[in-house]
């Protein structure tokens with residue numbers, strides 16, 4: 015999830031900072047909130063809310079001030095702020111001497127004329143009001159047109175509080191371990207409906223306002239502020255029919271899209287019961303609402319009992335959504351539902367352990383999908399995606415440990431990245447594999463039961479899993495889960511495991527070091543932080559030789575260990591086979607590390623891959639072999655001669671997973687080589703590689719049945735068309751033309767759903783302004799969010815500079831017809847294309863002020879775009895331009911961490927270095943491959 019920050023409205027603040035620390039003091043804890051919010055959506059020019067909150071406090075340490083959070087845009091009526099001491103049934107007012115706002119940390123500090131007594135209970139009452147923002151954070155408004163009831167532009171309001179925006183909606187103790195119960199009451203016009211975490215208890219008329227209602231909600235469980243949610247809307251609800259359980263399940267959307275909720279509403283309850291079975295703990299609330307929000311910055315948000323989604327993450331139309339949309343929707347729903355336990359019931363104590371939330375939600379979601387829809391291979395494919403992403407992102411010098419200290423709110427939002435989500439999931443899978451299925455589930459059950467309604471640190475998890483692992487005898491007694499996992503969570507980067515076989519002695523020596531994409535570079539000597547002297551990981555080593563190979567034996571047979579001083583200890587494997595058999599480590603890629611073998615072993619592996627026996631090596635391992643070889647060659651640790659020899663085996667492989675890995679790596683090369691004289695050679699080579707699988711998967715032909723794997727077919731077709739394989743381009747254009755001449759293209763689309771992404775993009779790439787306009791109009795007329803996103807992306811595939819410039823203008827200057835949530839998608843689409851790179855980059859550099867304003871000065875978002883530019887930079891000139899720009903805008907950009915800026919430069923530099931030093935060798939080897 016990615017969150018936008020409100021840095022606007024600066025408050026006139028005076029601060030005699032006697033308390034200069036970003037965390038709230040622990041002397042006072044909130045027990046309960048009575049929160050009442052009245053929302054005004056009637057006047058589009060005056061979208062506001064007013065509210066009051068009563069917070070019941072317990073005093074743990076005597077103090078004469080109360081410090082809590084309130085965001086900069088939240089106006090507090092000082093005159094009506096009251097503090098009461100409750101003794102039995104008497105109330106005693108306590109005078110508030112002054113109220114101070116501290117903008118650096120969003121604090122409100124109330125100074126009292128007496129000390130609050132330890133053990134006593136007090137009630138603090140505050141009134142406040144604010145505008146409903148449009149930046150998709152806090153309590154905000156979203157607008158939409160709904161052709162079902164033809165009322166013109168309509169408004170709804172909804173919250174998005176994670177990680178630190180509850181404070182912009184009401185004054186509160188906005189840290190995850192201040193759990194409290196909430197009584198929420200929402201005031202609204204009777205033409206609207208009100209939703210919150212809990213079911214409505216009653217609705218009563220508001221006396222002084224005709225046609226207005228108070229919707230009073232049941233009291234919540236003990237929960238963190240970032241999970242509080244509410245919405246005022248006139249959506250339609252779709253009740254799930256199929257579920258017999260104890261939870262009432264409803265899916266909400268604007269009226270004309272309600273039919274597209276059918277799939278989500280059927281699937282949601284089924285996934286919920288799957289989790290209840292897997293985890294062994296019932297979902298504790300009486301209801302679950304899923305709400306599709308027209309403007310939404312993250313994919314979805316797991317608010318307890320009221321999950322909010324981007325429309326594209328929830329809507330499914332039988333005849334217009336692709337199979338990949340379906341999987342995407344299912345996975346997101348599963349992710350958010352997994353959070354109801356991992357995050358909502360048991361919450362991280364502080365954001366530095368965010369990965370506990372997100373890693374688990376990601377991992378448990380794929381486990382559930384695997385059980386429910388096994389024909390999708392969700393487990394294998396999602397985990398491969400995640401492992402590949404980790405091995406690549408974490409290979410940069412400028413990365414971070416997954417457990418990361420944070421203070422300012424803007425740093426918290428930076429944590430919602432690939433490291434937290436993907437590395438988190440991959441590490442949990444690694445634990446699952448090394449402690450075994452039974453111990454894993456039993457350990458998790460204990461962990462969740464013990465800490466329900468409470469907060470945890472990663473050490474709590476290690477403890478629960480160690481107990482289970484020792485009980486089931488799945489790790490050596492002298493090993494604690496913490497000892498292993500600390501090396502993975504507190505340390506950044508990933509290990510490169512080197513295997514050196516001693517063929518005569520039938521043994522092998524295994525060593526480790528950190529894997530870096532740029533192997534030697536002087537510039538890091540100037541970096542503030544030096545490479546850790548002794549990076550060392552506890553690495554689970556599973557392995558097999560050619561004859562003993564068993565692709566399901568994923569449990570470690572040995573451990574690569576570290577000394578107490580954190581020094582790596584080499585490992586000796588004995589009793590291996592002789593020099594005619596290969597050795598392969600890390601069965602099914604149970605742990606995220608790269609492996610380099612000695613040349614003889616690589617050649618033995620290559621021989622098997624090129625034989626008809628290749629499929630005996632598990633497809634996850636085939637993927638890792640390809641991915642490792644290409645990555646090692648990129649960094650100069652392996653020759654391209656050997657790498658390409660290995661790679662070409664893939665021609666005979668019909669499985670998706672190895673292709674996915676190979677093409678992922680080849681993409682890094684493609685991005686660079688397309689600007690050089692060697693491109694033709696590369697294209698030739700790729701045609702050769704792709705043709706057999708393209709034919710095997712029936713290329714661009716419509717699916718007769720579901721015989722072929724959709725993801726695979728889409729991937730191959732995308733590459734084939736992109737590299738101008740004739741059959742692919744011709745068929746794509748034919749499909750598009752058929753659509754183009756339809757008399758009613760909005761209701762009739764002859765392009766096969768699963769091929770649409772490829773067809774649209776190819777048509778734009780080879781088409782003209784007329785083709786572009788046609789597709790643009792289909793976007794305007796479509797009411798299906800996923801189709802709209804597909805089109806928006808494809809519109810960026812055009813190679814006509816004037817169209818790209820026009821497109822960027824529509825997005826950022828005119829700001830019409832395109833929602834903010836989709837802007838970065840479009841920018842990304844344009845940067846990716848050969849012609850678009852320069853256009854997008856120039857636009858970014860020349861319109862930076864505009865972009866800052868557009869993204870509400872959210873540097874996180876701005877840097878994400880800069881990273882895309884870096885990723886596609888490859889000439890020295892590109893690098894220099896990027897560096898000049900970054901140096902010139904330090905002040906603005908550095909508001910986020912400098913790590914991500916350094917990272918962008920490092921990425922561009924890696925490309926430049928490859929182009930200078932490795933491309934010649936690569937091209938030479940390509941030419942040799944192409945001859946035979």
Ligand SMILES: *[C@@H]1O[C@H](CO)[C@@H](O)[C@H](O)[C@H]1NC(C)=O
Nearest residue numbers: 032033041076077078079123
């Ligand atoms: C509030 O009270 C606490 C404890 O008495 C004290 O440590 C802290 O400095 C006070 N904060 C302010 C802003 O006065």
Ligand SMILES: *[C@@H]1O[C@H](CO)[C@@H](O)[C@H](O)[C@H]1NC(C)=O
Nearest residue numbers: 046048070196197215232233
């Ligand atoms: C919260 O609401 C419930 C039901 O309306 C009520 O019984 C309870 O007293 C309220 N809690 C507090 C602390 O006001």
Ligand SMILES: *[C@@H]1O[C@H](CO)[C@@H](O)[C@H](O)[C@H]1NC(C)=O
Nearest residue numbers: 520521572586587588589590
């Ligand atoms: C290797 O095999 C021999 C004979 O089978 C056995 O005695 C020895 O213990 C084994 N060594 C290891 C390290 O497993």
Ligand SMILES: *[C@@H]1O[C@H](CO)[C@@H](O)[C@H](O)[C@H]1NC(C)=O
Nearest residue numbers: 758760761790791792794795
């Ligand atoms: C959208 O569809 C309507 C009716 O099908 C059509 O009249 C209109 O021209 C279309 N709009 C655009 C922008 O193509």
Ligand SMILES: [Zn+2]
Nearest residue numbers: 349353372375
């Ligand atoms: Zn999540």
